[in-house]
Amino acid sequence: MNIDIISLFPEFFDAFFTHSIIKRAIEAERLTMKVTNPRDFSHNKHNQVDDTPYGGGAGMLMMAPPIFEAVESVTQEPNINRRVIFLGPAGERFTQEKARQLATYDQIVLVCGHYEGVDYRVEEHLVDETISIGDFVLTGGELPAMVVSDAVARMIPGVLGAATGAVEDSFYRPVLECPQYTKPPEFRGMEVPAILRSGHHANIAKWRLQESLKRTQRLRPDLLDRELTKEERKALKEIAKEAVIL
Structure with a gap:
């Protein structure tokens, strides 16, 4: 280009x-x-x-x-x-x-x-x-x-080092990015969520989607005023259930 x-x-x-x-x-x-x-x-x-x-x-x-x-x-x-x-x-x-x-x-x-x-x-x-x-x-x-x-x-194929780098960015998909962490696992009493250190990829993906949707609901609810994917609808239902239990 x-x-x-x-x-x-x-x-x-x-x-x-x-x-x-x-x-x-x-x-x-x-x-x-x-x-x-x-x-x-x-x-x-x-x-x-x-x-x-x-x-x-x-x-x-x-x-x-x-x-x-x-x-x-x-x-x-x-x-x-x-x-x-x-x-x-x-x-x-x-x-x-x-x-x-x-x-x-x-x-x-x-x-x-x-x-x-x-x-x-x-x-x-x-x-x-x-x-x-x-x-x-x-x-x-x-x-x-x-x-x-x-x-x-960033949208040009091959520009970003990681193949999925652009796809994971906030707004590439119409939701905000989930919270991200790196080493050390504990800093001044603040710990990285255990699920991210579990190695269970399916659970990590589920957690990331839910946290992304929670963040979007809190900060940019207008981004959810659209046709939601099946995974997003399911995750939002689970988030709502957790809120009721809490």
């Missing part, structure tokens, strides 16, 4: 490209990532990429021409499955399901806004969709671009 980021601040991504999952994915040639600066496509002597909004108002807007040309420079290859995305607050909320969908593309292009926003012609005529990572205000689209890239990269 190719991920192209359109940003006025390419240096923001230096550490992101050279650490952890992203670094390993690039080295394994499962992923290529690069940043293109719209300023390189400005056609004035001051390399201007922003201007005042028509109709008045505070702040500056990013101009359409440099963004259009920057995107066009990385979308020359024909006949590939491509998605161009603007990262902005008015977009669809980014979810694990969206990350899974985007991972099926050959190329995604992430357009980062800055200043007070971008000329609306970018959203209306250039990109395929707008994505928001949450209901809060950020200085620019660089952090959202990293969030989307990281989540998508």
Whole structure:
């Protein structure tokens, strides 16, 4: 997969490209990532990429021409499955399901806004969709671009070391991850649940599902407002019985 980021601040991504999952994915040639600066496509002597909004108002807007040309420079290859995305607050909320969908593309292009926003012609005529990572205000689209890239990269086959790593993550399946523990088995009087040290894989799997559902009920009950699997329904019944007994 190719991920192209359109940003006025390419240096923001230096550490992101050279650490952890992203670094390993690039080295394994499962992923290529690069940043293109719209300023390189400005056609004035001051390399201007922003201007005042028509109709008045505070702040500056990013101009359409440099963004259009920057995107066009990385979308020359024909006949590939491509998605161009603007990262902005008015977009669809980014979810694990969206990350899974985007991972099926050959190329995604992430357009980062800055200043007070971008000329609306970018959203209306250039990109395929707008994505928001949450209901809060950020200085620019660089952090959202990293969030989307990281989540998508984890969905690319072969990127994670463990074959089931992504599947076990919270939100890959629409429940929160169960509590996890590692050595030592006892620390300051706090013990790892005995069942996890039992070696009984079926009981461990059952415990993990129940704890995952308990956590989801407590913290994100909205995630259970859907068609539940047979195993989930059974586990929730057992959880309800335990609650009555207690």
